[in-house]
Amino acid sequence: MSSLLFPSAETDGPRLKHPDASGRFGPYGGMFVPETLVTPLLDLEKAYREAREDPAFQEELALLLKEYAGRPTELYFAERLTKELGGAKIYFKREDLLHTGAHKINNALGQAILAKRMGKKRIIAETGAGQHGIATASVCAKLGLECVIYMGAEDMRRQSLNVYRMRLCGAEVRGVESGQKTLKEAINEAMRDWVTNVRSTHYILGSALGSHPYPMIVRDFHRVIGRETRAQILEKEGRLPDELVACVGGGSNAIGFFFAFLDDHDVRLTGVEAGGRGIQKGDHAARFEGGKLGILQGCKTYILQNEEGQIDLTHSVSAGLDYAAVGPEHAFYRDQKRIHFASASDQKALHAFRECARVEGIIPALESSHGFAYALERAKELSSDKILIVNMSGRGDKDVQEAARVMGEL
Numbered sequence: 058m059s060s061l062l063f064p065s066a067e068t069d070g071p072r073l074k075h076p077d078a079s080g081r082f083g084p085y086g087g088m089f090v091p092e093t094l095v096t097p098l099l100d101l102e103k104a105y106r107e108a109r110e111d112p113a114f115q116e117e118l119a120l121l122l123k124e125y126a127g128r129p130t131e132l133y134f135a136e137r138l139t140k141e142l143g144g145a146k147i148y149f150k151r152e153d154l155l156h157t158g159a160h161k162i163n164n165a166l167g168q169a170i171l172a173k174r175m176g177k178k179r180i181i182a183e184t185g186a187g188q189h190g191i192a193t194a195s196v197c198a199k200l201g202l203e204c205v206i207y208m209g210a211e212d213m214r215r216q217s218l219n220v221y222r223m224r225l226c227g228a229e230v231r232g233v234e235s236g237q238k239t240l241k242e243a244i245n246e247a248m249r250d251w252v253t254n255v256r257s258t259h260y261i262l263g264s265a266l267g268s269h270p271y272p273m274i275v276r277d278f279h280r281v282i283g284r285e286t287r288a289q290i291l292e293k294e295g296r297l298p299d300e301l302v303a304c305v306g307g308g309s310n311a312i313g314f315f316f317a318f319l320d321d322h323d324v325r326l327t328g329v330e331a332g333g334r335g336i337q338k339g340d341h342a343a344r345f346e347g348g349k350l351g352i353l354q355g356c357k358t359y360i361l362q363n364e365e366g367q368i369d370l371t372h373s374v375s376a377g378l379d380y381a382a383v384g385p386e387h388a389f390y391r392d393q394k395r396i397h398f399a400s401a402s403d404q405k406a407l408h409a410f411r412e413c414a415r416v417e418g419i420i421p422a423l424e425s426s427h428g429f430a431y432a433l434e435r436a437k438e439l440s441s442d443k444i445l446i447v448n449m450s451g452r453g454d455k456d457v458q459e460a461a462r463v464m465g466e467l
């Protein structure tokens with residue numbers, strides 16, 4: 058089991074050449090941070106590279122993933138949905154079944170035990186909708202670490218239940234009042250805290266984003282999703298799937314899901330961004346459709362911004378996809394035409410949210426529903442001997458009230 062966590066350079070081959078020594082995925086990624094953060098980031102990279110080679114670290118993480126988070130997650134054949142659509146066979150990878158309700162706990166656990174190993178007893182994190190905050194607060198309770206979560210004041214108001222859940226787990230939740238009072242400002246505040254308290258503190262970043270080494274570390278802790286999927290589909294179908302689909306906010310669930318298949322060129326990989334109310338400035342979060350190359354929060358990548366480099370407002374019905382930048386590794390594989398991108402509108406995501414519940418009795422997170430929106434249409438285009446797997450990155454319990462409000466059903 059433990060050897061499955063981080064397969065060697067031998068089995069993972071050339072894909073592990075990225076990021077390169079300077080933390081870049083081709084022209085993307087890198088370490089665009091204030092001078093004071095360079096040493097802490099390099100220390101983190103060194104500690105991480107040592108940890109991942111250490112069998113004791115791997116065993117500790119493997120046990121926590123199994124007994125605390127609930128891995129492995131099922132690969133579920135959606136038989137009724139498949140029949141109803143009349144095309145490709147559809148499977149769901151059930152990350153929604155994990156403790157705290159989404160894939161985010163894979164990374165929170167990995168980084169928290171890395172922090173302990175580095176002798177850091179205080180954890181900080183940012184959160185938008187609250188999913189990463191809850192995963193981090195839970196893991197800190199479990200491991201006896203002090204925990205401070207930064208959250209935009211506007212997000213705290215919208216997600217008051219999640220704020221309460223974090224506080225129940227012993228975390229201090231600090232509201233951020235600057236700017237739009239949402240995720241971007243919360244990240245700035247967390248970085249400020251980290252600069253000041255770096256000796257005692259580890260910053261658990263929540264997606265495959267930000268400065269090197271975070272995109273690599275977060276990706277690696279989520280690679281378990283794709284490794285399990287690969288073994289499970291080979292067991293169930295005796296062959297690899299034809300297409301994998303995942304929603305892309307920062308890109309952590311998607312890259313974790315895709316990574317084990319990058320060298321399987323017959324497996325199409327599709328990331329789905331938030332198309333919001335439509336692809337007009339301020340109404341969406343589809344960075345590859347309306348974005349330009351730029352630098353945001355430590356990382357060079359596609360960003361929604363104006364001519365002067367001011368960050369655009371973004372919109373999505375799902376808070377977890379509502380961010381102006383996309384993870385650098387996705388930009389890299391998009392250039393190589395290895396990962397394809399699509400977007401799904403709020404309306405299509407809400408339709409998929411409802412269909413999935415109605416036909417399979419499983420309510421996906423609104424984020425994951427963007428992947429389903431694409432998959433519902435795609436499956437119909439494919440013949441019945443094809444196999445399509447959708448990553449159900451999280452469960453929709455957190456979203457039912459918002460979905461009902463938006464669909465006008467309250």
Ligand SMILES: *Cc1c(COP(=O)(O)O)cnc(C)c1O
Pocket residue numbers: 159160161188189263264265304305306307308309310311377378422424425450451452
């Ligand atoms: C946070 C979140 C996402 C978006 O983040 P990625 O880093 O792109 O995976 C997607 N789905 C769920 C359920 C989330 O909580």
